[in-house]
Amino acid sequence: MKPRVRFAPSPTGPLHIGGVRTALYNYLFAKQNGGTMLLRIEDTDQTRFVPGAEEYIIEAFQWLGIKFDEGVGIGGEFGPYRQSERKAMYKQYADQLIANGYAYYAFDTPEALEQKRKDCEAEKKTFQYDLHTRGEMTNSLTLEASEVERRIAAGEPYVVRFMHQPDTEILVDDLIRGEVRINSNILDDKVLYKSDGMPTYHLANIVDDHLMQITHVIRGEEWLPSAPLHVMLYKAFGWEAPRFAHLPLLLKPDGNGKLSKRDGDRLGFPVFPLQWKDPKSGEISSGYRESGYLPEAVINMLALLGWNPGNDQEVMSLDELIQLFSLEKISKAGAKFDLEKAKWFNHHYLQAVDDAELAKNFQATLKQKNIDACMEKITRVVALVKERLYFTNDLWEQSSFFFERPSSYDEQAIKKRWKEGTPERLQAIAEILKGCVPFDKESAHNQVMDYIHQNELNMGQIMNSFRLTLVGAAKGPDLFEIVDILGVEEVIERINAGIIAIENHIKNQNN
RNA sequence: GCUGCAUUCGUCUAGUGGUCCAGGACAUCAGAUUCUCAGUCUGAGGAUCGCGGGUUCGAAUCCCGCAUGCAGUACCA
Numbered sequence: 001m002k003p004r005v006r007f008a009p010s011p012t013g014p015l016h017i018g019g020v021r022t023a024l025y026n027y028l029f030a031k032q033n034g035g036t037m038l039l040r041i042e043d044t045d046q047t048r049f050v051p052g053a054e055e056y057i058i059e060a061f062q063w064l065g066i067k068f069d070e071g072v073g074i075g076g077e078f079g080p081y082r083q084s085e086r087k088a089m090y091k092q093y094a095d096q097l098i099a100n101g102y103a104y105y106a107f108d109t110p111e112a113l114e115q116k117r118k119d120c121e122a123e124k125k126t127f128q129y130d131l132h133t134r135g136e137m138t139n140s141l142t143l144e145a146s147e148v149e150r151r152i153a154a155g156e157p158y159v160v161r162f163m164h165q166p167d168t169e170i171l172v173d174d175l176i177r178g179e180v181r182i183n184s185n186i187l188d189d190k191v192l193y194k195s196d197g198m199p200t201y202h203l204a205n206i207v208d209d210h211l212m213q214i215t216h217v218i219r220g221e222e223w224l225p226s227a228p229l230h231v232m233l234y235k236a237f238g239w240e241a242p243r244f245a246h247l248p249l250l251l252k253p254d255g256n257g258k259l260s261k262r263d264g265d266r267l268g269f270p271v272f273p274l275q276w277k278d279p280k281s282g283e284i285s286s287g288y289r290e291s292g293y294l295p296e297a298v299i300n301m302l303a304l305l306g307w308n309p310g311n312d313q314e315v316m317s318l319d320e321l322i323q324l325f326s327l328e329k330i331s332k333a334g335a336k337f338d339l340e341k342a343k344w345f346n347h348h349y350l351q352a353v354d355d356a357e358l359a360k361n362f363q364a365t366l367k368q369k370n371i372d373a374c375m376e377k378i379t380r381v382v383a384l385v386k387e388r389l390y391f392t393n394d395l396w397e398q399s400s401f402f403f404e405r406p407s408s409y410d411e412q413a414i415k416k417r418w419k420e421g422t423p424e425r426l427q428a429i430a431e432i433l434k435g436c437v438p439f440d441k442e443s444a445h446n447q448v449m450d451y452i453h454q455n456e457l458n459m460g461q462i463m464n465s466f467r468l469t470l471v472g473a474a475k476g477p478d479l480f481e482i483v484d485i486l487g488v489e490e491v492i493e494r495i496n497a498g499i500i501a502i503e504n505h506i507k508n509q510n511n
Numbered sequence: 512g513c514u515g516c517a518u519u520c521g522u523c524u525a526g527u528g529g530u531c532c533a534g535g536a537c538a539u540c541a542g543a544u545u546c547u548c549a550g551u552c553u554g555a556g557g558a559u560c561g562c563g564g565g566u567u568c569g570a571a572u573c574c575c576g577c578a579u580g581c582a583g584u585a586c587c588a
Contacts, residue, residue: 008588009588010587010588012587012588042588044587044588045586045587045588047587048587048588106586108586110585110586113585113586124512125512126512126513126584128513128584157586159586161586177516177517180515180516182514182515183514186513186514186515186584187514188584190585191585191586193586194586195586196586198586200585200586200587200588201587201588202588205588220582221516221517221581221582221583222582222583222588223582223583223588224515224516224582224583225514225515225516225582225583225584226583226584227515228515246516248516248517249581249582251581253522256580256581257580257581257582258581258582301523304523304524304536305523306523306524307524308523308524308525310525310526311525311535312525312534312535312536313535314523314524314535314536314537331523331524332516332517332518333516333517333518333580333581334516334517334580334581334582335522335523335524336522336523337522337523338522338523338537338538340522340537340538341522341523341536341537341538342537343537344536344537344538345537347550385549387549387550387551388548388549388550389550398549413547417546417547458546459545459546460545460546460547461546462546463546463547464546464547465546466546467546467547467548468547471547471548473547473548474546474547474548475547475548475549476547476548476549477548477549477550478546479546479547
């Protein structure tokens with residue numbers, strides 16, 4: 001049987017990178033086995049709905065190249081795929097559970113529950129609505145049947161709670177963790193159906209997974225504690241349960257703990273695939289896409305956070321990942337996000353991007369800075385600095401001097417490279433370059449070298465200060481490549497401007 | 512507190528009783544690439560396999576206990 005898997009986010013905000021990894025593993029598993037993956041939106045909590053979140057999720061997966069076969073935004077024969085649109089169908093399942101003695105009505109108000117918790121806390125105990133306490137609460141187990149009917153008929157709000165059986169060992173057979181056993185006595189009677197007429201995650205999830213014929217539930221480890229309840233629900237309905245696989249958590253790089261939405265910008269890397277602007281606060285959280293990451297790099301890096309192919313191969317395309325993926329090789333312990341490795345992956349994948357494509361995007365960036373340069377020049381610049389890039393966004397920092405004259409000159413470099421006689425020598429160089437016809441990399445190089453040899457100088461004495469006038473700092477690619485792209489006139493102007501500016505700077509400092 | 516899950520270089524991990532005095536990648540350091548910075552290449556250092564007991568001729572690998580970390584403990588998902 002072909003597997004059917006699902007990714008089922010709640011539209012409460014942007015998609016977290018841990019969620020992206022969960023989706024990725026689902027996708028790899030489905031594709032490897034010729035199965036299907038669907039996108040279901042779990043919006044049963046009306047109070048937490050955030051506008052735009054659903055669109056964000058869809059756009060994020062489009063960017064990453066993860067394609068759903070069914071679901072919100074695509075359609076399919078098991079729809080609707082938005083739980084709010086399935087609202088009407090959940091009640092019958094809650095009723096069925098009650099009718100068969102697997103669940104009960106509870107009339108306790110939120111205030112009453114709150115009070116109960118406080119009372120217990122005062123006695124240094126923790127309150128749990130379970131088989132030990134349900135006898136003290138207001139529910140269809142403690143009330144007369146006629147009273148229950150009366151309350152419901154009167155429109156009194158109620159919830160439906162699952163009723164755990166005593167002394168039952170519940171077995172969760174997990175594809176990653178093996179057999180996990182839990183005694184039913186410690187489990188609480190979870191709310192399945194809320195007083196607002198919506199199911200909770202637990203009910204909706206089981207009903208939908210069954211109706212949508214999901215065969216494998218691959219989700220984060222935070223769900224492991226509620227897996228026993230889910231197993232019991234399948235039993236109560238008499239349905240065959242899907243296989244479970246609980247993924248290790250993505251941890252924050254410093255210290256411990258689950259990687260959370262807050263951590264990203266604090267630690268210098270995005271936790272979201274795309275940039276997100278909170279509709280309420282207007283607060284902006286950075287995204288991988290906007291930070292200059294390539295989707296291939298994000299996919300590759302994420303795939304390796306908690307999984308490996310069992311050998312030393314680390315660089316893998318999405319197609320290769322589909323080939324190599326296996327649930328058995330997923331590790332059990334949480335993985336810390338490593339920014340350095342992520343950068344390395346991006347640098348690696350960046351080298352494979354076509355110069356022309358990079359140049360095209362860079363042209364847009366330049367336009368925003370009111371710089372109008374021809375594609376030929378931009379492409380040459382890109383080709384020259386590409387190997388130094390970690391992110392596409394580094395392009396400007398690595399090559400701004402090709403498009404703008406230096407506005408300042410690096411202090412350290414001046415101190416180290418600007419010596420007595422430097423201005424005169426650079427003026428001589430300028431003269432020589434003027435006479436360089438035709439002017440190109442080759443001829444400029446030869447002429448300058450001749451000058452150096454004739455005057456018994458060493459290269460550093462000329463090249464470093466020369467570079468300083470062109471670039472404004474002691475950095476950048478081969479100097480004659482720069483000279484060639486800049487052109488003779490620009491080079492001479494920069495030499496002259498540099499001499500004046502730096503000499504002035506030194507004079508001012510001495511006074 | 513209770514319940515569950517986890518524990519190999521700084522980080523991600525390989526390893527399923529002998530071929531492991533533990534291999535790879537990122538990071539770090541050094542050398543090379545002699546105009547700079549970066550990149551690249553080469554090399555080096557780095558884990559008594561959380562701790563303590565067992566089982567075994569032999570354990571990172573199996574068993575037990577402990578410790579630590581994490582998760583869950585909502586009419587959130």
